[in-house]
Amino acid sequence: MNTRSFKGWLYLIPAIAFLGVFVVYPLFDVFIYSFEEGYNSASQTYFGIGTYNYSYVLRDPYFIQALKNTFILVVITVPLSTLLALAISVALSSIQKLKELYQTIYFLPYVTNTLAVGLVFMILFQKTPYSDGFVNQIIMAFGGNAVDFIDGPYWAKMTVMCIYTIWVVLPFKILILTSALASVNPDYYKAARVDGTSSWRIFYRITLPMISPMIFYLVITGFIGAFKAYGDVVGIFGTNLNAAGMNTIVGYVYDMLYGNSGGYPSYASAAALVLFVIVLTITCINLLVQRRSVQTS
Amino acid sequence: MKIVLEHVSKRYPNRNRKVGGVFTAVDDFNLTIPDGKLIGLLGPSGCGKSTTLNMICGLETPTEGKIWFGDTDVTNLSPELRGVGMVFQSYALYPHMTVQENIMFPLGNLKGEDKLSKEEMLRRVKHAASLVQIEELLERKPSEMSGGQQQRVAIARALVKTPKVLLLDEPLSNLDARLRLSTREEIRRIQRETGITTIFVTHDQEEAMSICDEIVVMEAGFIRQVGRPQDVYDEPENLFVSKFLGTPPINVFDAEVQDGRLLIGDAVMFDVPGVPNGPVVAAVRPEGFIVDNKGPLVCGLDLVERMGRDKSVVATHPKLTSARQIRAIIDSDVHVDSHVDTVRFALRRPKTRLFDVQTGERVHFPGEEVVREYQRQKKATS
Ligand SMILES: Nc1ncnc2c1ncn2[C@@H]1O[C@H](COP(=O)(O)OP(=O)(O)OP(=O)(O)O)[C@@H](O)[C@H]1O
Ligand SMILES: [Mg+2]
Numbered sequence: 058m059n060t061r062s063f064k065g066w067l068y069l070i071p072a073i074a075f076l077g078v079f080v081v082y083p084l085f086d087v088f089i090y091s092f093e094e095g096y097n098s099a100s101q102t103y104f105g106i107g108t109y110n111y112s113y114v115l116r117d118p119y120f121i122q123a124l125k126n127t128f129i130l131v132v133i134t135v136p137l138s139t140l141l142a143l144a145i146s147v148a149l150s151s152i153q154k155l156k157e158l159y160q161t162i163y164f165l166p167y168v169t170n171t172l173a174v175g176l177v178f179m180i181l182f183q184k185t186p187y188s189d190g191f192v193n194q195i196i197m198a199f200g201g202n203a204v205d206f207i208d209g210p211y212w213a214k215m216t217v218m219c220i221y222t223i224w225v226v227l228p229f230k231i232l233i234l235t236s237a238l239a240s241v242n243p244d245y246y247k248a249a250r251v252d253g254t255s256s257w258r259i260f261y262r263i264t265l266p267m268i269s270p271m272i273f274y275l276v277i278t279g280f281i282g283a284f285k286a287y288g289d290v291v292g293i294f295g296t297n298l299n300a301a302g303m304n305t306i307v308g309y310v311y312d313m314l315y316g317n318s319g320g321y322p323s324y325a326s327a328a329a330l331v332l333f334v335i336v337l338t339i340t341c342i343n344l345l346v347q348r349r350s351v352q353t354s
Numbered sequence: 355m356k357i358v359l360e361h362v363s364k365r366y367p368n369r370n371r372k373v374g375g376v377f378t379a380v381d382d383f384n385l386t387i388p389d390g391k392l393i394g395l396l397g398p399s400g401c402g403k404s405t406t407l408n409m410i411c412g413l414e415t416p417t418e419g420k421i422w423f424g425d426t427d428v429t430n431l432s433p434e435l436r437g438v439g440m441v442f443q444s445y446a447l448y449p450h451m452t453v454q455e456n457i458m459f460p461l462g463n464l465k466g467e468d469k470l471s472k473e474e475m476l477r478r479v480k481h482a483a484s485l486v487q488i489e490e491l492l493e494r495k496p497s498e499m500s501g502g503q504q505q506r507v508a509i510a511r512a513l514v515k516t517p518k519v520l521l522l523d524e525p526l527s528n529l530d531a532r533l534r535l536s537t538r539e540e541i542r543r544i545q546r547e548t549g550i551t552t553i554f555v556t557h558d559q560e561e562a563m564s565i566c567d568e569i570v571v572m573e574a575g576f577i578r579q580v581g582r583p584q585d586v587y588d589e590p591e592n593l594f595v596s597k598f599l600g601t602p603p604i605n606v607f608d609a610e611v612q613d614g615r616l617l618i619g620d621a622v623m624f625d626v627p628g629v630p631n632g633p634v635v636a637a638v639r640p641e642g643f644i645v646d647n648k649g650p651l652v653c654g655l656d657l658v659e660r661m662g663r664d665k666s667v668v669a670t671h672p673k674l675t676s677a678r679q680i681r682a683i684i685d686s687d688v689h690v691d692s693h694v695d696t697v698r699f700a701l702r703r704p705k706t707r708l709f710d711v712q713t714g715e716r717v718h719f720p721g722e723e724v725v726r727e728y729q730r731q732k733k734a735t736s
Contacts, residue, residue, distance in 0.1 A: 244446035247413055252460035252515070253434025262459070266450040 091326035103323075110327035119299050120328060123309040129215060130222060130305070131283040138223040139275055142230035147260070149231070150238040160235065167228035174225070175292050182206035182217050207294065214294065214303055221289055226282065230275050237271035238264070273347040277340055284336050287311065306332045355423050355437075355518040355551050357387040357410060362419035364405050379405045381575040383419070387553065387568075392545045394562030394583075395555045397572035398598070403555045406572075407521050410553065412436050423518065434463070436519070439512030439550075443524040445504050447496040447511070454492040457482055457511045482510040485544055502533045509544065520545070520552040526561060538565050559599050563587065571595050588704075593635055593714035596707055597676065602640045602666070602683070606676035609636035609708075616708070616719075618673050621650040623701050626708070626719035634717060635675075635709040642705025643667070643682035645690055649700035653680060658692040665690065669697050 090096065091111070095104035114120050149159055166174065181191045184205050188194070193203040204210070206217045241264065249259045265272075287307035290298060298304035299312065306328060313325035364380040380402040387393050395403045408414040410421060412433035420429045428436050447456050461475045470478070483489050486506035496504055505525055512520055522541065526534045542565040545552045556562050562569045563583040571578045571586065571594075579586050579595045590596035596604050609618045610633050616623040618636060643651075645667065653669035656679060660666075667682040667690055674680055682699065684690070690697065708717040 242444060242446065244442045244444045245448060248440065248442060248446040248511075249459075250413065251411060251433040251438060251440045253432075253463045254459075255463070258463065263448060266448075 087326045087329055090323050091330050093323055096323040110323045111331070114324055114327045114331065117324075119304060119312075120306075120309050122299075122302060123304040123306050126215070126218075126303060127284060127286065127305045130218060130286055131280060133219045134222040134226070134283055135276060135279040137219075138226050138230060139272065139279060141223065142227055142234055142275070143272070145227075146231050146234035146238055147264075149235055160231075163231050164228045166224060167232070171288075171292065178217070178221055178293060184208075208301075211302055214301065217293060218290060218303065221293060222283065222286065225289060226279065230279075233271055233275060234268065237268040241267045269350070270347075273343065277343045277347075280339050280343065281336055284332060284339075356389045357385075357519065357551065357553075358422040359383045359385040359387075359406075359410075360420040360422065362406075362409060362416045362421060364402070364409060364414065365417045378575050380409070380416075383577060385570060385577065385580065387551060390549045390551055391567040392542065392552045392554060392565060394566035394569040395553060395572065396559055396562040396569050396598070397557065397578075399557055400574075401572045402575045403557070403572060404523055407440075407523050407553060407555050410519070411438050411440050411521050437515075437517050438519045438521055439515060439517035441505075441508045441512050441520075441522045441525050443527060445496075445508040445528075447504055447507055449496050451495075452492065453483075453488065453494050453496070453499075453507050454479055456496070456507060457492075457514050460511060460515050478514055479510075482514040485513060485547065486510045486540070500533075501529050502537050505529065505537060506540070509541070513544075513548065513550075517550065520548075520550045522552065522554045524555050524557070526556065526558075534561070541565060560601060563599065571598060573598075589716075590707060591716050593637065593709040596637045596709070600639060602681040603676065604637045604639055604707075605674060605680045605682075607636045607638070607671070607673045608675055609634050609673065611708075616706075618651060618671075621652065623650055623706075624703060624721075629708065629717060629719050633711045635711055635714070637676075637707045637709065638701055639705040640666075640681050640683040642702045643680070643684065643699040644702060645682075645684055645688055646698055646700040649698035651699040651701065653697050653699065655690075655692070655695060655697040658690050660686060662686075667697060669699075 092106050092108070093103040094107050094109045097103070145163060149156065149163070152159065179190075182193075183190050184193065184203070184207065189197070189203045190206065192206070197203055204213045206213045245263055245267070246259065249263055254262075285307050286305050290303055290305055290308060294301045294303045296316075298308045304312070310325045310328045310332070313321045313328060362380060362383040362385075363378065365376040365378050368375050368377050383406065395406060397403055405414060409416050412428070412431060412435075416429060420427055422428065423436060433440075448459065451459065457479045458475055461470055461478060464470060479492070480489065483492060486509050488503060488506050488510065491499060491503060491507070496507065499507070505528075508525070509520075509522075525541070526537055529537055538561055541552075541554065554562070554566060566583060568581060569583050569586055570580045573594050578598075579591045581589075586595060587599050590599065593606070597606065607618050609616055609623075611617070611626060611629045611631055613631065614625055614627040614629065616626045616629075616634075616636060623636070651671065653671045655667070655669050657668040658665060659668065663686060664683050665686045665688065667680075667684060669680045669682065670678070671680055703719075703721045704723065706722070708719060709715065710717055
């Protein structure tokens, strides 16, 4: 028994060493940084230990804006993308003809280069000297006024951001949900049909509970992913996110480290830890809800 | 409810594009299932049992033919309108619901004037649960029960709407040998108590023989024989049925008829007047062998096994085609010398059946029916 567990640890050493150096140590370091006041990265000195970094960050209007943006993004895109993915997956699994073709089409964005995706969004939303963007043409065709989605009002920019995020996360969710739907034993549906169950009741009382673990998985990873949004935002609105009013928490952290106003690892660390606490809390709530609903349903 | 299948066929398009065409899973079925009886659909894997059941249930529509429930043509009726209850091989109990919720589920589908009050639903659930004797388990989840208990829940769920027809697709195949025995008796009891016409699918002939009023033996989409289990066992209409029924299985020999005598190898077994000359297949039930020092069938002796009441003699014969060895069952008080190399048998006519070499159809000969007469007399006197 003892030699066996010793062996087990031995085999784990490479992984533990790797994780220790690249994950645990940096995490620990970030934690320390966030409490060191007035840290100077050039001289590697600081004035004292305390919570000033946190109070600075939490009062910084740019951080508040980033927090607000991130929350809006999360609250809108996670439920919407999950519902949309569920609807599309159910539709996909109920058709017979050309099923593979449709599945491939819905999965294409997942394997498409981000630059190509960015280009598509430019064509859709960007105002250029040559065109107003596809969406604007539609709006104008219905008699509306063109909107500048990239440099225009806040809600327009947020709309583009949400649509983009949903569009990007959709393929993966569809993939997971279609395979979850396919793994439900068809006998359940046959039994329900013999008993004359309406399709809505079958979906609500049988399909949904059966795939609920996968839905919860998608919601949790969706929350985490949306909270960490950054790259996509830069892709659409450029690197000066604070000026665009479209910064996210991760964007704020990055700016504090390397941006034009950067060079403040302590503030960055504090912001990163605030994000960590938020994500941790939300995930814990998710897991609690999941446990309860799986037990009672 | 009497069920009639009229020239029912089911064809599936062939998956293999190269071959093309269609695959016939069920071929021109004509079958009448009497009201209130327990019927066994019996046959090897892939012979179309489930397909037949699904067509009766309404999950599949026949490619051809009609299905009647009583005087109603239900061929194109959807399952919920037929009043059938179905138990699946996998039980298909909803894992996230308790036993009570599972059994109540079909009742929740009732709409309009059929809609039941909560109390009435509970009462019916209790009644169905008591039929299968699982009242104490109502709060459990399917995963917290044994296979046999899950199976009862599945039956209760099928019974709760008081169907006119109960369909069971291999309901015992997930159970261990012991539980199978007791559960099949249970199914018999429930069927007797409710009087619901029940169709029971199995590939285990013993199971079908032991509880069914009538069995339907199928092979590759065809009905091979229909009848009371004992009748089908005693009087198989073809070689397939004779081989399919009975444990240990029937012993099949390459034989020949010459001038009204049955020969296996060169030895004359007995007279079969009226049977034309030529090769024939002779099949002998294990209980059809009589150990006899002057018997015509000379076999190599492999083994003598004592099995409780009976003795089983394992022997070899060059003309045997059904297996490597003959298995004969004899009374345990008959002495067999197990130290010698050969054993000689005489054959009982009523336990020997002849079949055409080409078609596998039964070839009748005089004196083969004695058993049934004997049994009838026994039944009449007892
Ligand atoms: N949807 C289908 N498409 C094509 N062929 C099918 C389909 N369903 C069944 N078959 C074929 O029809 C035949 C009969 O199938 P069925 O399921 O009725 O067999 P079974 O007698 O129930 O066998 P088992 O004892 O293994 O359950 C099989 O050869 C099967 O391959
Ligand atoms: Mg089957």
